[in-house]
Amino acid sequence: MIEILLNALVVFFVVIDPIGLVPIFIGLTMKFDARTKRRIAIRGCLIAFAIIVFFAYFGELVLNALSIEMPAFRIAGGALLFWIAFEMLFEKRTERKAKRADEASHELEEDGDKEEEIRHIAVFPLAIPLMAGPGAITTIMLMMDRYGDSVEGQLTVISASALVLTGSAVLFMASGWVQKALGQTLILTVSRVLGIVLAALATQTVISGITAIYPAG
Template sequence: MPVSDFISYLIVFFVVVDPPGLVPVYIALTQGFDARRKRIIALRGTAIAFAVLVFFAYFGDVVLRSLSVGMPAFRIAGGALLFWIAFEMLFAKRAERKERDAGAALTDEDAHDLAVFPVAVPLIAGPGAITSILLLMDRAGDTVIGQASVLGAAAVVIGSVTLMLLGADVVRRMLGRTVIHTVSRVLGIVLAALAAETMISGITAIYPPAHP
């Protein structure tokens, strides 16, 4: 598997998971907890999120087939979803939505374990991340190296999330809100281009271009 493919996978996961953007939400969620409890939430939440992504990487296709959904159709729908995420990032709507979802979860009696909900799902392993790993595993094919590259890229990004959450207070002071928002907008442009490419691949799979 070429290094360029691994870098491409890495960019996709980094953009859709958005580790810097999770920091202010995580800080808001864990207010009032001591340092030990914050570490437990960060470690458990990222571990569960990675387990969710691995599950969909290997069994997501089975779920799609059981619903009679073809991969070309999923590419188009998934590309549209990624494009919407990019739109939210460009116009600073995504961070607002995450904060709103987090706040709603805190008022629900079922959200007693923040590591599972909302930290692991949907803040880390959300629809964008799940869609991405399904699309990238399909792109990698049945090769062990290709699949390992996808999972490796996901692991690297989840690992970066873990480090950022463990040092959330330090990251917030170092980067600042302005820098975090600026990076999010730049990555949104990259994600929009990747989303367009995904939708085009799905359309051409259904309607192959005519060759003279």
């Protein structure tokens, strides 16, 4: 189970990319005080976790309702994860997320209600799609397909996502210090290295999907 936990932790950490989200979180919450930032961070991570758990247990039912088999989903999911890795390597993902967050922030500023704005930021864009986006949803479904045959395996995968989201909340709450300590250059370097790891994992996922359809021998 330790191997499963480590594998799931690496994948979720790469896909959610909490370090890369720190500058975006700072931009979204720069006008709020420290207490409000903590509320947004915790609420956003809890909502993201609820979404991930939902797709962990009901995602396959959605696929079945659409007559999509898991091997096909593995191939499509692997391709999506590979695209995310490509964006990480060439800094496109951070730019896209920052642009989406900026657009959402401007929309919320027009409403004028601070409490409503806090709730909205936690849900969109922080929880969806910055943390529980297509990549995280695809990852949890693929992980549950691979390791979810036993209750222990399911709990291990869910625990991995919970640990990464908990770490994300901690990083968000200490976002100012994290950005100063690491610096933008180191954040981008870590993102690119993780992108290479994700590309390899995505390739393996595509291969497992193809071999499920066309078994060797």
